[in-house]
Every structure is written in structure tokens, then in C-alpha cells.
Amino acid sequence: MFKNISLPLKITLIYFLFSLLWIYFSDSIINILVKDLEKLQFLQTIKGWFFISLSSILLYLLSKKLFSYVEEERDKLAKANELLEKVLENAPVIIFWKSKKGVYLGCNTQFLELMNLKSKDELLGKTDSNFAINEKEDYISDDMLVMSTKQPKLNYIETITPKDKTLKILNTSKVPLFDKNGSVIGVLGVIQDITEEIEKQNQIKSQEELLIQQSKLASMGEMIANIAHQWRQPLSVISTLSTGMKLQKELNISNEDYEKQSLDNINANAQYLSKTIDDFKNFFKKDNPKSSINTKTLIDKTIKLIDSRLKIRDIKIVQNDQEIEFDSYESEIIQVLINLINNSIDAFENINTNKYIFIDIKKVEDNLIIELKDNAGGISSEIIDRIFEPYFTTKSEDKGTGIGLYMSKEIISKHLKGTIKAATVDFNYKNENYTGALFTITIPLNKISTTE
Numbered sequence: 001m002f003k004n005i006s007l008p009l010k011i012t013l014i015y016f017l018f019s020l021l022w023i024y025f026s027d028s029i030i031n032i033l034v035k036d037l038e039k040l041q042f043l044q045t046i047k048g049w050f051f052i053s054l055s056s057i058l059l060y061l062l063s064k065k066l067f068s069y070v071e072e073e074r075d076k077l078a079k080a081n082e083l084l085e086k087v088l089e090n091a092p093v094i095i096f097w098k099s100k101k102g103v104y105l106g107c108n109t110q111f112l113e114l115m116n117l118k119s120k121d122e123l124l125g126k127t128d129s130n131f132a133i134n135e136k137e138d139y140i141s142d143d144m145l146v147m148s149t150k151q152p153k154l155n156y157i158e159t160i161t162p163k164d165k166t167l168k169i170l171n172t173s174k175v176p177l178f179d180k181n182g183s184v185i186g187v188l189g190v191i192q193d194i195t196e197e198i199e200k201q202n203q204i205k206s207q208e209e210l211l212i213q214q215s216k217l218a219s220m221g222e223m224i225a226n227i228a229h230q231w232r233q234p235l236s237v238i239s240t241l242s243t244g245m246k247l248q249k250e251l252n253i254s255n256e257d258y259e260k261q262s263l264d265n266i267n268a269n270a271q272y273l274s275k276t277i278d279d280f281k282n283f284f285k286k287d288n289p290k291s292s293i294n295t296k297t298l299i300d301k302t303i304k305l306i307d308s309r310l311k312i313r314d315i316k317i318v319q320n321d322q323e324i325e326f327d328s329y330e331s332e333i334i335q336v337l338i339n340l341i342n343n344s345i346d347a348f349e350n351i352n353t354n355k356y357i358f359i360d361i362k363k364v365e366d367n368l369i370i371e372l373k374d375n376a377g378g379i380s381s382e383i384i385d386r387i388f389e390p391y392f393t394t395k396s397e398d399k400g401t402g403i404g405l406y407m408s409k410e411i412i413s414k415h416l417k418g419t420i421k422a423a424t425v426d427f428n429y430k431n432e433n434y435t436g437a438l439f440t441i442t443i444p445l446n447k448i449s450t451t452e
Contacts, residue, residue: 018058022051094191097177100184102127102143114193116162134161146174147184157194168195238266293333295324295361302337309345310357318429319359326368326445332411333370333443336420339404340372340439347376347437356429363445367418370441375434378424387422418443 026047088095088108096107104123115131117123128136138158146153152175160168171194177186241262248254299319303310310317341357348355358373379387390406412420418441425438 014058019051019055022054026051094193095189096191097186097188098127098143099186100147102129102140105186111191114160114162114168114191131162135159142172142174143187146176146187150176150184152176168193169198170194238270241266290327290329292325292327293330295322295326298330298333299337299359299361301330302334302341305334306338306341306345309342313345313348313355315345315348315355315357317357317359320361322362324361324363324368328368328416328443328445332415336408336411336441337370337372339408343404344372344374344376344437347374351376354432356434358429366445368441368443368445370443371438372441373425373427373436373438375427375429375436378435379422379437381424384422384424388420412441412443416443 091108094108094110094114096111097105099105104126107120107123112118112120112123115123128139135158142153152173154173156172158170158172160170171192173190175188176184177188179185245254245259245262248258303317344357354375356375360371362369387405388409409420412418421440423438424435426433426435428434
């Protein structure tokens with residue numbers, strides 16, 4: 001019964017019961033034993049002094065127990081506060097808390113360092129308005145939102161520019177503080193300084209972009225050769241037409257219809273040359289925005305960029321007829337396809353039979369699947385697990401840098417959020433059995449439309 005009663009109330013009840021029992025029983029005994037009024041008065045006085053003495057001793061013992069209990073609770077509270085302070089100081093995060101009016105009530109040392117303050121005296125009792133920080137209005141607004149809605153605001157990115165003007169990037173969470181009645185009494189903030197992490201990510205991104213550019217430049221020799229091959233015929237046409245016009249002028253046999261037709265042909269071939277330049281210029285652009293892509297157009301652009309290598313080595317491209325529209329980064333997918341096709345072209349170097357590169361693109365659920373396969377003999381089981389490593393190559397130094405397949409995997413996994421896998425497969429084509437390398441690219445898509 002007494003377990004749920006506080007110690008002060010227990011002491012009061014004990015003293016009350018003791019007094020009640022003492023008065024009742026002592027009076028009853030004296031009245032039974034003593035009939036003389038004088039003696040009765042004397043004994044009542046003695047009884048009063050005796051009661052005072054006993055009650056004083058009882059109160060002393062009870063008070064001692066009470067003070068002992070208070071001291072124990074105070075020690076427990078002090079130890080709890082000391083432990084809490086150690087936890088706050090050693091926590092791998094920045095912590096602060098404010099009152100309902102936005103007044104700072106506490107923090108750990110890391111928060112002082114973030115604010116570029118030397119001691120808590122410079123912070124406690126003040127609000128964000130007291131500090132020269134560019135983002136203070138945002139902080140106040142976030143505090144009010146958390147306290148008014150009674151809902152936490154978790155893991156959002158913000159910045160801080162304290163008095164030393166050094167911008168820092170923060171991952172912040174704020175939660176409302178409640179009293180025992182459920183009323184909001186303040187806000188608690190937990191912060192992670194992610195400035196270095198963001199800077200490292202940006203540095204890695206810059207390095208990846210540089211490697212992508214290096215990968216493109218590594219293919220520049222073939223690109224230039226392809227330009228020369230594509231330009232040979234139109235330049236020959238332009239030269240022939242201009243020479244013919246000049247000769248007719250010299251022989252005084254020119255006519256207006258011939259000149260007009262020749263000039264139209266020269267202009268058409270010049271436009272073709274200009275279009276070729278644009279194709280290569282777009283491929284080598286550093287920044288390419290996301291755009292709508294048609295798979296047939298994608299393959300046509302890819303083949304156009306390396307057409308001369310394919311024709312010189314008499315390699316045939318076999319592709320499916322399905323056309324798929326989707327949104328992605330065209331230049332980066334073309335870069336991957338060129339790397340894979342160039343890899344197949346190099347594998348055909350010592351092969352004199354029919355040479356095929358198969359390109360199959362299809363939609364499976366919400367994924368775009370690109371399969372590129374050749375019949376060049378496949379990839380050795382000893383190296384297939386290493387082909388995506390940076391600078392790994394089985395080619396001579398003048399034919400390979402070892403970054404093509406590595407960059408293909410980086411582009412697919414990090415830029416397009418997909419996967420690329422390699423395998424050696426056996427297959428039949430036109431009643432002939434072949435062995436070759438199969439690269440399977442899977443790119444997740446939000447929304448694409450398919451037309452036959």
C-alpha cells in the first residue's frame with residue numbers, strides 16, 4: 001500500500017499515527033491507574049514531555065531518512081547529468097537545444113566550433129537573431145515549423161556562414177521538445193558537418209568527368225580516320241564539279257543550267273561535311289543534357305562515328321528492328337557503345353571469317369536492356385573478372401589504354417544508375433555456330449514508350 005506513496009507523505013502519516021496512538025493509549029492507561037486529580041495532572045505533564053522527546057527522536061530518524069534519500073537522488077541526478085554531458089560532448093554529431101522562444105539553452109563543444117564561438121557564455125541566453133549569420137532567418141523559420149506542427153524535420157541540407165565567413169554544408173535534423181503534459185517547450189537540433197564529404201564527392205565527380213573525356217580522346221584517332229573516310233567522297237564531288245565549271249568557263253562552253261546544278265551539288269555536299277563536323281563536335285562536348293532518345297537514331301549515330309573502322313575490317317552490324325523512345329543522356333550511352341564496339345573490332349584482328357556485331361535493345365518492365373554481342377571468340381575465363389578494372393588491357397600499348405571498359409562501367413553504374421555485365425556465349429546465326437563476347441547493359445527507366 002505504501003509503495004506508491006512519496007517519502008515526505010510517508011513521514012507525515014507515520015508521525016500522525018504515532019501521535020494518535022500515543023494520545024489514545026496513554027490517556028486510557030493513566031485514567032485507569034490514577035484516580036487522584038493532582039497525580040493525574042502531574043502525570044499528564046510528564047506524559048507531554050515524554051511525547052515531545054519521543055516524537056523529536058522519531059522526527060530526527062524520519063528526517064535523517066528523508067535527507068539521506070534526497071542526497072541519494074541528488075547524487076543520481078548529478079551522475080546522470082554528468083553522463084549526459086559526456087554523451088553530448090563525445091557524440092559524433094553537433095547538438096544544440098533552444099527554448100520555445102528560440103533562446104539557446106545548451107549545446108556541445110562541436111556546436112560552439114561550428115558557430116566559431118569560444119565559450120557557452122557567448123551562446124546561452126541568446127537567439128539566432130543575435131548572430132551575424134546569413135542563414136539565420138531560415139533557422140528561425142525551421143524552428144517555428146517544427147514547434148508549431150509538433151513534427152520533426154529530418155535530414156535536410158542547409159548551409160551556415162558564421163562570422164569567419166567560411167561556408168559550411170550541413171545535414172540537419174530538428175525535433176520538438178515536450179513537457180510531461182505534451183506541450184512543446186523547445187526544439188532540439190542534431191547536425192552533421194558534411195562539407196568535406198561534399199567536396200570529396202565533387203572532386204571524385206570531376207575526376208570521373210576527366211576520365212570520360214580521356215576515354216573519348218583515346219578514340220580520337222579512329223574518329224579522325226572516320227572523318228577522313230566520310231569526307232573523301234563529298235570532297236571528290238566538290239573538286240570534280242568546281243574543276244568542271246572552271247574548265248567550261250575557260251572553253252567558253254558553260255551554260256547557266258549546268259552551273260546551277262553544279263552549285264546545288266556543291267552546296268549539298270558542303271552541308272553533308274558540315275553535318276559530319278556537328279556529329280563529332282556533339283560527341284566530344286563535355287556537358288550533355290538529358291534528352292529524348294530513339295534507339296534506332298542512337299545506333300545510327302554510334303555507327304556513323306566508327307563506320308570507317310567497321311568497313312575497313314568488313315564487319316557487319318546486325319540490329320533488331322524494334323524502336324524504343326526513352327529519356328537519358330545520349331552522348332554517354334554512345335560513348336559506352338563505341339567503347340564496346342571498338343573492343344569487338346580489336347578482337348576481330350586475326351579473324352578472317354564472317355564478322356558480326358549484334359546489337360539488341362529491348363524494354364523489360366521498367367528497364368532498358370542493351371545487348372551487344374560479337375562472334376570474335378569470346379573472353380578468356382582467366383581475365384573476364386578483370387576486364388572492367390582501370391588500365392587493365394591485353395592489347396599492346398599503341399592499341400589500348402585499358403580505360404574504355406572501365407569508363408563504360410563507371411558511366412553505366414554512376415551516371416545512368418544501371419549495370420553492365422560480360423560473358424562468353426555460344427550461339428547460332430544463319431546455321432553457323434559461333435562463340436563470342438556478350439555485354440549486357442541494364443538501365444532503369446521511369447517512363448518509355450515502345451513502337452514496332
